[in-house]
Amino acid sequence: MRSSVSPTFGGLVQEFFTDYMVQQRALSPCTVASYRDAFLLMLHFAEQHLGKSPSALQLADIDAKFLASFLEHLERDRHNTVRSRNIRLAAIRSFLRFAARRDLSNLRVIEQALAVPMKRFDRPMIGFLSREQMLAVMDISTASWLGHRDRLMVTLLYNTGARVSEIVGVRVGDVILGPISFIHLHGKGRKQRSLPLWKSTARDIRDWLGRNPQPTERSPLLPTRQGNAMNRATVCQRLKLATKAASDRHPELANV
Incomplete structure (x- = not known):
């Protein structure tokens, strides 16, 4: 019973x-x-x-x-x-x-x-950067290890339109380089998608992996100096630095 x-x-x-x-x-x-x-x-x-x-x-x-x-x-x-x-x-x-x-x-x-309701709110209009502005943000010197990683990070975000959480979750094994290069992204709710990579992006990844010859397929493609995956706060910080540097040529980026 x-x-x-x-x-x-x-x-x-x-x-x-x-x-x-x-x-x-x-x-x-x-x-x-x-x-x-x-x-x-x-x-x-x-x-x-x-x-x-x-x-x-x-x-x-x-x-x-x-x-x-x-x-x-x-x-x-x-x-x-x-x-x-x-x-x-x-x-x-x-x-x-x-x-x-x-x-x-x-x-x-x-x-x-x-019965307690969800609260309605206005969704702000999402702005965008011009091609010239975006190229200025991506123009990060690759002389240092950190600069090389940040340039690839911004390039991948621009190439794929991925969420930050998707980019920081990319492992070395998620990138397929060949005659047609593409990347596997793992999104919310275990959703997965594959996106093509520009030839220039694939070339940048090859250069980056050549600079970091030790990672396994499970290693983060864009690690911290300690070898861990980046987090959202770190990506936000690095993007702000890149945008600030680009604002010298495009002053309007200072308000982004």
């Missing part, structure tokens, strides 16, 4: 992250990490504003009022953008829909919490 005892909040969270997300849905590690971060923030907020530790929290505590207060806290106190706020809400909504199938006694609370 099935037990009529409602599952605990902690038990639901554990099942959601271990069995549901990883085993049943096989979500990517990045998605799991994003959901985890949302829950850590929510649990910390609950401890401060409800006076309950994570182990003492109940599903009924995650009601519409609490959820609205948490989202307001993200924007007001943590200065999260509306986009980030909505991502956190999406993670909690996914958990609540999961919990609704396992804890019928709190179905009304869950229904009301799920």
Whole structure:
């Protein structure tokens, strides 16, 4: 006979992250990490504003009022953008829909919490650089190891139109050089795509690999000096330096 005892909040969270997300849905590690971060923030907020530790929290505590207060806290106190706020809400909504199938006694609370809406926001118009401006940004000296890497990084971004997360995730084995050269990119949600490389880009990669003869197929194509993959913050920093240098010839780039 099935037990009529409602599952605990902690038990639901554990099942959601271990069995549901990883085993049943096989979500990517990045998605799991994003959901985890949302829950850590929510649990910390609950401890401060409800006076309950994570182990003492109940599903009924995650009601519409609490959820609205948490989202307001993200924007007001943590200065999260509306986009980030909505991502956190999406993670909690996914958990609540999961919990609704396992804890019928709190179905009304869950229904009301799920009614908390996503916030609309204006998407800014994406600008672009002219060919001359882009070539100026790409004109990084390859005399140093760091400059050589940065030039290839900017060239790949321009050639492929890839996201930063895709470029920093490229391994040496993802690049196929030959009569027709191309690159494998690994995107969000395990999506993969292959894009052609210009002959000049393929030539730049050959020169770069010739300068770094030790990497294996699993090594990052664009490593740090320590041999690790670059991260988004590092790419942003290096792009700012390249843009600043290019602004000497194109002053309008100083405001990019």
